[in-house]
Amino acid sequence: MEWYYAVGDERVGPVSESDIRDLIEAGTISPDTLVWNSGLSDWTAVGEVEIFSIVSAPAPVPAPASAPEAAPAPEPAVAEPEPAVEPTPEPTVEPVPEPATESLVEPVAAMTAAAEEVVGEEAECSQCSETFPIDDVVVYDGQNVCGGCKPLYFKRLQSGLNPSLGGGIGTGGQTSNADLMADAKVALSGHWGFAIGIGFLYNIVIQVASAVPFVGAIGSLIIGGPLRVGLSKCYLLLAQKEDVAVGNLFDGFQAFGRNLGSYLMYSLFVALWAMLLVIPGIIKSYSYAMTFYILAEDEAIGAIEAITRSRELMDGNKAKLFMLMLPLSLVLVLTIIPIVVGAILIQSGGAQTLSISLIAVGGVACLAACLYIMPLLAVVSARFYEDVKPA
Numbered sequence: 001m002e003w004y005y006a007v008g009d010e011r012v013g014p015v016s017e018s019d020i021r022d023l024i025e026a027g028t029i030s031p032d033t034l035v036w037n038s039g040l041s042d043w044t045a046v047g048e049v050e051i052f053s054i055v056s057a058p059a060p061v062p063a064p065a066s067a068p069e070a071a072p073a074p075e076p077a078v079a080e081p082e083p084a085v086e087p088t089p090e091p092t093v094e095p096v097p098e099p100a101t102e103s104l105v106e107p108v109a110a111m112t113a114a115a116e117e118v119v120g121e122e123a124e125c126s127q128c129s130e131t132f133p134i135d136d137v138v139v140y141d142g143q144n145v146c147g148g149c150k151p152l153y154f155k156r157l158q159s160g161l162n163p164s165l166g167g168g169i170g171t172g173g174q175t176s177n178a179d180l181m182a183d184a185k186v187a188l189s190g191h192w193g194f195a196i197g198i199g200f201l202y203n204i205v206i207q208v209a210s211a212v213p214f215v216g217a218i219g220s221l222i223i224g225g226p227l228r229v230g231l232s233k234c235y236l237l238l239a240q241k242e243d244v245a246v247g248n249l250f251d252g253f254q255a256f257g258r259n260l261g262s263y264l265m266y267s268l269f270v271a272l273w274a275m276l277l278v279i280p281g282i283i284k285s286y287s288y289a290m291t292f293y294i295l296a297e298d299e300a301i302g303a304i305e306a307i308t309r310s311r312e313l314m315d316g317n318k319a320k321l322f323m324l325m326l327p328l329s330l331v332l333v334l335t336i337i338p339i340v341v342g343a344i345l346i347q348s349g350g351a352q353t354l355s356i357s358l359i360a361v362g363g364v365a366c367l368a369a370c371l372y373i374m375p376l377l378a379v380v381s382a383r384f385y386e387d388v389k390p391a
Helices: 017-026 050-056 063-070 074-079 081-085 089-093 097-103 105-119 150-158 177-188 192-210 216-239 246-276 278-287 291-297 303-314 318-347 352-388
Strands: 003-007 010-015 034-036 122-124 131-133 137-140 143-146
Touching: 003 017, 010 017, 010 137, 017 050, 143 150, 177 216, 177 318, 177 352, 192 216, 192 246, 192 352, 216 246, 216 291, 216 352, 246 278, 246 291, 246 303, 278 303, 278 318, 291 303, 291 352, 303 352, 318 352
Parallel strands: none
Antiparallel strands: 003 010, 003 034, 122 131, 137 143
């Protein structure tokens, strides 16, 4: 049977009956410490709980320490039970209820409610609001945290960030970029290989389609929409810490017409805005940035509606997404500079050795950056969508 005990205003547990006994013997739990389990109607001093009374009774055993003084005469030996019997009931029966009633009424009520929620066969995770078997939930700082949310919860806690995941789902963009980036890194933990591989597979399929004689450009355009939706679904599942497989990359073909139409309209709208000026084109690309995540998550939504909803979600959030991606994008650009400088030197007849060295170093740096930055950008964008979408 699982037990909980109070330390100040905090509830600690669940712990086993043997753990309670060990804590009593160690002096961590005193006779007036409040304990609770599903068999008790309210929080009760441990000294009043029958199964612990034998263990908690020796609490005043310090009396034997004075036994050598009382040993010569039989009378002190008789007097010893009196301090052993009298002080024990007083902290157990009289003083405990009054302080508990005056200073711990609300905390004890809160702990009782929380414990009742946890002690059942299932408990609701305070982070993702899903229900799990009690064995799959840990209690930390008064919150139930499931196994899936635990790595992210403690990672954020160690990083000094707000550990509550509930603040990063459907907040309308209120979660900080630092928190979103931390979430994305934890979501990628153990899945970097898949995130990198699925991005490469996407590009390989597009390149193969482009290489088909006569229909290359059209072919890549036709499959580009469904594949883009499938790729967005893969990264969205990673951000949500759900199961994901290579086959999800091709899920976009299940709604081929809708996804193709969305891709064509998305590309057309961005191109038309870019024809006016570069900056408006970039701004509109951010307005439509959530389109493919929306299509991946909602199979019933239409192309125009998805683009419209993306525009609505990004209203007031475009600058936030830009700042989220800017640091990583700058790192990627910096790795390209040596390649550009090396190419310029070759064209101008400069030092061949230096030129080749710059290109080689830049190429390695760019590849390493792409392996790290591209999956991270994709997953953090998916987390951004999770944050700005309606709750």
